[in-house]
Amino acid sequence: FNELDQAEKHVGGDWEAVRGLLGGKGTNLAEMARIGVPVPPGFTVTTEACNAYLASGGSFPEGMWEQEKEALTAIQAETGKTFGNRENPLLVSCRSGAKFSMPGMMDTVLNIGLNDETVKGMIELTGDERFVYDAYRRLVQMFGNVVMGVPDEAFEEILTEVRKKQGVRTDTELTADAWKSVTEKFKEIFKRRTKLDFPDDPYVQLKLATEAVFKSWNGKRAVDYRNAAGISHDLGTAVSIVTMVFGNMGEDSATGVAMTRNGSTGENQIEGDYLTNAQGEDVVAGIRLTKDLTQMKTELPKAYAEFEQIARRLEKHYHEMQDVEFTIEKGKLWMLQTRDGKRTAQAAVRIAADMVEEGLITREEAVLRVTPEQVDFFLHPQFDPEAAKMARTGGNMLAEGLNVSPGAAVGMVVFEADLAEEWAKEGKQVIMVRPETKPDDVHGMLAARGILTSRGGRTSHAALVARQFGKPAVVGVSSLEIDMGRRQMAVKDKIIKEGDWISIDGTVGEVYAGKLATMIPDIKDPWLRKLLSWADEFRTLGVWTNADYPHDARRALEYGAEGIGLCRTEHMFFQSDRLPHVQKMIMADLPIERSEALKALLPFQREDFAGLFQVMNGLTVIIRLIDPPLHEFLPSQVDLLRDLADLKIRLQHAGKLKKIDELLGKVRNKERILKRVESLHEANPMLGLRGVRLGILIPELTIMQVRAIFEAACMVSKEGVDVRPEIMIPLTTHVNELKKQREVLEAEAMIVMEERGVEINYKFGTMIELPRAALTTDQIAEYASFISFGTNDLTQTTFGISRDDAEAGFLIEYMENGILPDNPFDTIDRDGVGELMKIAVEKGRAVRPGLECGICGEHGGDPQSIALCHELGLNYVSCSPFRVPIARLAAAHAAL
Ligand code: PEP
Ligand code: MG
Numbered sequence: 001f002n003e004l005d006q007a008e009k010h011v012g013g014d015w016e017a018v019r020g021l022l023g024g025k026g027t028n029l030a031e032m033a034r035i036g037v038p039v040p041p042g043f044t045v046t047t048e049a050c051n052a053y054l055a056s057g058g059s060f061p062e063g064m065w066e067q068e069k070e071a072l073t074a075i076q077a078e079t080g081k082t083f084g085n086r087e088n089p090l091l092v093s094c095r096s097g098a099k100f101s102m103p104g105m106m107d108t109v110l111n112i113g114l115n116d117e118t119v120k121g122m123i124e125l126t127g128d129e130r131f132v133y134d135a136y137r138r139l140v141q142m143f144g145n146v147v148m149g150v151p152d153e154a155f156e157e158i159l160t161e162v163r164k165k166q167g168v169r170t171d172t173e174l175t176a177d178a179w180k181s182v183t184e185k186f187k188e189i190f191k192r193r194t195k196l197d198f199p200d201d202p203y204v205q206l207k208l209a210t211e212a213v214f215k216s217w218n219g220k221r222a223v224d225y226r227n228a229a230g231i232s233h234d235l236g237t238a239v240s241i242v243t244m245v246f247g248n249m250g251e252d253s254a255t256g257v258a259m260t261r262n263g264s265t266g267e268n269q270i271e272g273d274y275l276t277n278a279q280g281e282d283v284v285a286g287i288r289l290t291k292d293l294t295q296m297k298t299e300l301p302k303a304y305a306e307f308e309q310i311a312r313r314l315e316k317h318y319h320e321m322q323d324v325e326f327t328i329e330k331g332k333l334w335m336l337q338t339r340d341g342k343r344t345a346q347a348a349v350r351i352a353a354d355m356v357e358e359g360l361i362t363r364e365e366a367v368l369r370v371t372p373e374q375v376d377f378f379l380h381p382q383f384d385p386e387a388a389k390m391a392r393t394g395g396n397m398l399a400e401g402l403n404v405s406p407g408a409a410v411g412m413v414v415f416e417a418d419l420a421e422e423w424a425k426e427g428k429q430v431i432m433v434r435p436e437t438k439p440d441d442v443h444g445m446l447a448a449r450g451i452l453t454s455r456g457g458r459t460s461h462a463a464l465v466a467r468q469f470g471k472p473a474v475v476g477v478s479s480l481e482i483d484m485g486r487r488q489m490a491v492k493d494k495i496i497k498e499g500d501w502i503s504i505d506g507t508v509g510e511v512y513a514g515k516l517a518t519m520i521p522d523i524k525d526p527w528l529r530k531l532l533s534w535a536d537e538f539r540t541l542g543v544w545t546n547a548d549y550p551h552d553a554r555r556a557l558e559y560g561a562e563g564i565g566l567c568r569t570e571h572m573f574f575q576s577d578r579l580p581h582v583q584k585m586i587m588a589d590l591p592i593e594r595s596e597a598l599k600a601l602l603p604f605q606r607e608d609f610a611g612l613f614q615v616m617n618g619l620t621v622i623i624r625l626i627d628p629p630l631h632e633f634l635p636s637q638v639d640l641l642r643d644l645a646d647l648k649i650r651l652q653h654a655g656k657l658k659k660i661d662e663l664l665g666k667v668r669n670k671e672r673i674l675k676r677v678e679s680l681h682e683a684n685p686m687l688g689l690r691g692v693r694l695g696i697l698i699p700e701l702t703i704m705q706v707r708a709i710f711e712a713a714c715m716v717s718k719e720g721v722d723v724r725p726e727i728m729i730p731l732t733t734h735v736n737e738l739k740k741q742r743e744v745l746e747a748e749a750m751i752v753m754e755e756r757g758v759e760i761n762y763k764f765g766t767m768i769e770l771p772r773a774a775l776t777t778d779q780i781a782e783y784a785s786f787i788s789f790g791t792n793d794l795t796q797t798t799f800g801i802s803r804d805d806a807e808a809g810f811l812i813e814y815m816e817n818g819i820l821p822d823n824p825f826d827t828i829d830r831d832g833v834g835e836l837m838k839i840a841v842e843k844g845r846a847v848r849p850g851l852e853c854g855i856c857g858e859h860g861g862d863p864q865s866i867a868l869c870h871e872l873g874l875n876y877v878s879c880s881p882f883r884v885p886i887a888r889l890a891a892a893h894a895a896l
Helices: 003-011 013-032 046-053 062-077 114-125 130-145 152-166 176-194 202-216 220-229 280-285 293-299 301-318 345-357 363-369 373-375 385-393 417-425 441-446 461-469 527-538 550-558 580-586 591-615 636-652 657-680 690-697 700-716 733-754 771-775 775-782 791-799 810-816 829-846 862-873 881-895
Strands: 042-045 092-098 108-111 237-243 254-259 272-275 321-330 330-341 397-400 402-405 408-414 430-434 450-453 473-475 479-481 487-490 495-499 501-505 508-511 543-548 563-568 620-624 724-729 762-767 786-789 852-853 878-881
Touching: 013 042, 013 046, 013 092, 013 237, 013 330, 042 062, 046 202, 046 237, 046 700, 062 202, 062 237, 092 202, 108 130, 108 202, 114 130, 130 152, 130 176, 130 202, 152 176, 176 700, 202 810, 254 293, 254 301, 301 321, 301 330, 345 363, 345 373, 345 527, 363 527, 363 657, 363 771, 363 881, 373 852, 373 881, 385 508, 397 543, 402 461, 408 450, 417 430, 417 441, 430 441, 430 786, 441 461, 441 881, 450 461, 450 501, 450 786, 450 881, 473 501, 527 620, 527 881, 543 550, 543 636, 543 881, 550 881, 563 878, 580 591, 580 657, 591 620, 591 700, 636 657, 700 733, 724 733, 724 786, 733 762, 762 771, 762 775, 771 775, 771 791, 771 829, 775 786, 775 829, 786 829, 791 829, 829 852, 862 878, 862 881
Parallel strands: 408 430, 430 450, 450 473, 543 563, 543 878, 563 620, 620 724, 724 762, 762 786, 786 852, 852 878
Antiparallel strands: 042 237, 092 108, 092 237, 254 272, 254 321, 321 330, 397 508, 402 473, 408 501, 479 487, 487 495, 501 508
C-alpha cells in the first residue's frame, strides 16, 4: 500500500481527488501504511481503471493486469509467501471501496489463492484442517456467488443439509471432514451451474474477482443505494487486494472491532469487542459471545499495548475518532480498516471539545464539526431509540405529522385546556390534543407535556406557542380524527380515549400509542458550554430571543441570548385576568368605556414589561405593539350562536320571573357580542384590521401600551436597571402609517418621561413583513430607527400562501413533488423573500447608515436561514429560547 505518493502526483496533490482515485478503504489503508501502522501488504486498483473497464464494456485498460501482477510480486517479496505455492501460499482478499462509504452494497471475495494444492500447504502450516477447509469452501461459495452469479441459496441448502446430517445446529460445530465434503459439494454446484470447473489458477481467480468487483459498481443494490444517498454514478469503485491474515490460528490469534473513543458519551477511552481464535465475521455476526476489549489487556497484553498506541496514532493522524477493525495472527497485530467513527450528539460535542484541549484540532474545526441538530438534541428530552424502534416494529406508531417543536413527550390524552390544567395540577402527565389550538387554550398547553393537533402548519398557533415554551409538538396530523363529542380520537380503526397514554416525538413528528421510555440530555453539559462559547467567538450575528414572559427571558439568557427581538404583547392580553378587560375595550360603545377598560389593562402591561426589563438588565428589549385582529379576543361566532340557541331554549322553559330576567340579560349580552363579532368579521383577517392599522384606528390602545412600556421603564430605571426598550410597530406597509403612529406614540413617551423625570434610551421602529414595506424601506427608514423582518408574514404575503392553512394542504405536496425545495415557512426562500430582505437592508441603510436590522420570524432559529441573515449583514437573529443555542452555533458556521 505504498501508492499514496503516486496517487497524489497523479491527481495534482488534491486530497479529495486521492480519495476519489483510491476509494475510502484504499486511501485509509495506504495512509495507515504510510504512517507506519501495520496493515497486511496489499495494493489498490484505482477507480479510473474501474471506469475504463465499465466504459469499454468489460475489458481491462491496457497494462492494468500487468500492473496488478507486478504489485502482487511485490507483495510476495514482502510476505515471503507465493501465490499458488504449496509450501507457503499467499492468500488475498479482493475488496470494493468507493470514495463514499456504501456499506455492503458492493462485492468482496476472500481467500483468493486457495486450490487443492495450496489447501494442503495451509493445513501443514496451520495444523488446522477444519479452519482451512472452511476457508476454502468460503472461497468457492463467494466466488460462485459474486463472480459467477450462482444464487447463494444453492450453497446454503447444502450447508443446511450437512448440518442436519451431522446433527448440529451451527456451522461452528461442523468437523474438518464435514467442511471438506461441503467444499467438494460446493465445487459440484459450481460446475453444474456455470458449466465450468472451479478455477484452480489463483491468477484466474484474482482476475475474475477484480472484474466482478468492478461490475458490482453497477449492481442493482449499489445503484439503488447511490440514488437514495445522492452519490454520483460516475465515480466507480476501487479494488483493494489485501493479504489475508487470520485471527483463527489459535489462542494467540484474535479479531475485533473498536472505536478510539466512547461513541455514546464521547469519553476518551477505547471501547470495542473481540474474540480469540476467530474470524472477523464471527465478531460482527454475533454468532459467538464477544469479549470486552479491556479483557485483551490481560489476555494479549503485548498486542493490546500496540493496539492502544496505534489507536492514538490514528486519531492524531486523522484528527478524528476512528472506528477500526483489526486481526491478531499468532501474536502479530494487523489493522484491516479505519474510518471516522459514528457517534451520538453528546459524544460528538464532547469529542470535538476534548480534541481542542488535546491540541488535535482548532476551535474553528471543533465548532464546524458539530451540527445544529446535534445541539438541538441537548435541549429536549428524547425517546430512547430502542423504545421507539420497538414501538414502530410492534405496530404502536399511530401517525405522522409536522415536527414543529422538538422533543419527546409522554402523557394522557386530554382534549380540553381546562381539564389539562386540572389534571396537571393533580400531578398527572398530559398531552393536549386538539383539532387546532387557539389563544384561550394556552393555559392548557402550558400545563401539558406536549401538544398534538390534527390541523395547522408550521406557524400555526399551536406550533408557535409550543416552540416558544419548548413543548414538544406534532401538528397537522391529518390522519387523526378527533371526535370532541365522544372525547376520543381515532387513526383508522385504532381508538384512543381521553385519559389513554400516548407518546409524541416533536423531533421527527411521530405519534405513538402507550408510554415510550425517554432520556433527558442537558444544556448544562460542560463540553457543550465550552463549544458554544467558542462559537460565540466566531460569529458576528447577534443571537436574540422571542420572549413574552420573564421566565422565558431568563431561560433564553441562560441559553446565551443577547436581547429580546420580539415580545408579542397580545400574548399578555390573552391571560385570563386580562381578557375580560380586553373584551370590554373591544365591546365599548362609548369612548369613556373604552378608556376605562384600557386604564384597567395598563397596570397589567406595566408589570409585564417591568418584569422583562428587570431580567434583561442592560440588554435590548423589543416590544411589539398589538398585532392580531380584534375578533381573536372574542368568542367565536359558532360558539356564540350555539350559546344563544341554548339560552333561548332555557328561556322558553324558565318558570320564575327572576330566572327569566336573568336569562334575558344573558341573551342580550350574547347578542351584543355576536353583533360586534359580526361587525369585526373579515373574510381574510390576516390581511385585515391588524397590526399598525389597529393603532391608527384605535390610537388609545397603542398609546396605552406605550405608556405602560415607559412607565415600567422609568420605574425600573429608578431601581438601577439599565433599560433599553425598542418599540416595534407591526405590519407597516406604507411609510405614512408609521409616521402617523410614531408621532402619537412618541409624544406619549415624552409625556411619561416628563411626568416621571426620567430619561430613557429608546427607539421606535417597525417590522418589515409585507413586500411593499421591504421595497420602500428607504422611505420607512426615515421614521424607523430599527427594522425587524417578520418573515412569517413576509413569506405568507410574498408567496400569497396562507401560513395557517398551506401546510395541511398543497404545500406538502409541492415539496414532495420538488416544486419547492424547502418549506418556505421553515427556511427562508432565498430568491423571493431573501431578495426582498436584501433590498430592504440596502435601501434602509442607504438612508440611515448602520440601521439596526434583525429578524424575528420563525426562520430566525433555522440554520440555513441564519446563514442567509449573516450574508445579508443583519445585526441579529431572534428566535424562541430553545433555538438560541442552535442559532449561536449556526451563526458561527455562517461566519467561518
Ligand atoms: C412574523 O410575521 O414573522 C412575525 C414575527 O410576527 P407574527 O408571527 O407574530 O405575525
Ligand atoms: Mg407578523
